[in-house]
Amino acid sequence: MRSGFGPVFVHRQHNMFAPVTILVSVLLFPRAHASLPLVINTWAFKSASAEAWGALQSGGSVLDAVEKGCARCEAEQCDGSVGFGGSPDETGETTLDAMIMNGNTMEVGAVADLRRIKNAIGVARAVMEHTDHTLLVGESASVFAENMGFVAEDLTTNRSLNIFSQWLKGNCQPNYRKNVSPDPSKSCGPYRPEALRTQSKRPRHANAHSHDTIGMIALDQHGHVAAGTSTNGLTHKVPGRVGDSPVVGAGAYADSLAGGAAATGDGDIMMRFLPSYLAVELMRAGADPSAACKSAISRIKRHYSEFFGAIICANTTGHYGAACNKAPGLSQFHYMVSNCQSDTPILKSVDCF
Secondary structure, three states: OOOOOOOOOOOOOOOOOHHHHHHHHHHHOOOOOOOOOEEEEEOOOHHHHHHHHHHHHOOOOHHHHHHHHHHHHHHHOHHHOOOOOOOOOOOOOOOEEEEEEEOOOOOEEEEEEEOOOOOHHHHHHHHHHHOOOOEEEHHHHHHHHHHOOOOOOOOOOHHHHHHHHHHHHOOOOOOOOOOEEOOOOOOOOOOEEOOOOOOOOOOOOOOOOOOOOEEEEEEOOOOOEEEEEEEOOOOOOOOOOOOOOOOEOOOEEEEOOOEEEEEEEOHHHHHHHOHHHHHHHHHHOOOOHHHHHHHHHHHHHOOOOOOOEEEEEEEOOOOEEEEEOOEOOEOEEEEEEEEOOOOOOEEEEEEOO
């Protein structure tokens, strides 16, 4: 039976089993909202978790919490995979993807391939609140951001320039081209198409430093949910590539009648399965968050056994969980939790399967 309801009260009769019955009932049906409010986010991004938790504690909405938490990661360039100055594409440019979702109204704002603007999650929220659209992309998204008052800045740093120059010196390895000539495993191109060749699945170039995304879920004391993501995408990506982060149901999903989920990892693979949407639907059907997360990962694993990825889940009673696929560089997944049980964000982990 689904957990999250209040304790069941049993009328006391003169029999020796009554106290036991009451105890079992309380254990099976924990008090609703015992762990709310709640903030949970991917990876060991403690400052982001603290920023979001502080927003909730000061009376901000769950949308405020998600925006502020992700923005903190953008400003701190979390692991070099969020915000400016990281993950340069094949031309050396850093572009950003972000998304935010309101679980009360099911409104979404997202941006992809955003250029020149550091605060991608802020632009995503502006898309949600100042347009009837869901997703803006590329140069037009950047122009929209500037019109909304966001400052245009160069997203390149010495670090991203160094990453790019070292990649060029190494004959542009790794890259994400296939069925092209010249041979992409030996050359930087320019490329032209070749006939499709029968070949085994190419090894993925996924690792923890080229695929990090901050995914965040926030719930207030009433169980209202918001979720969001922010990333600078895949290092050495083909220009114009968009991963799972700004795609509704892939990078994140929120529904205040069920819960929220957010994913991180190899977005080109994960977005094909809408894992965040699947996890929320499983929680809606009664699955606990850990089981929902594991099922969403298992769905992908059946087709891509060695993909790099993880997902976090939280239901509307404040229960949460996570799951990850065991892959090179990922045997255990770390994530942050903030709730009333501690004064500071707590680092949690889950073993990958």
